[in-house]
Amino acid sequence: MFISRKALLAANWNAEGHTLYVTHEPCAACARLIVNARRISRVLYETNYRETLRVDAGLPSGEAILRAAGIQVECRGSTDGA
Numbered sequence: 500m501f502i503s504r505k506a507l508l509a510a511n512w513n514a515e516g517h518t519l520y521v522t523h524e525p526c527a528a529c530a531r532l533i534v535n536a537r538r539i540s541r542v543l544y545e546t547n548y549r550e551t552l553r554v555d556a557g558l559p560s561g562e563a564i565l566r567a568a569g570i571q572v573e574c575r576g577s578t579d580g581a
């Protein structure tokens with residue numbers, strides 16, 4: 500479950516200090532892309548997606564990576580059935 504790199508790069512044009520809206524909690528790979536994009540200050544997602552194996556192994560979740568980079572992370576709750 501990956502964020503489109505193309506979409507993220509396109510978003511960078513006017514993402515200075517802006518919010519990225521995604522459907523699922525970013526995985527670690529996507530979190531790094533978001534951090535590397537540098538201009539995104541907040542990530543909103545709708546559905547929890549926790550990489551249990553990764554977290555159980557003591558590795559940081561995508562959310563932890565974002566927070567460590569000073570990016571706000573908010574879950575807006577599942578929209579399932581809405």
Ligand SMILES: [Zn+2]
Binds near residue numbers: 525527529
């Ligand atoms: Zn991903």
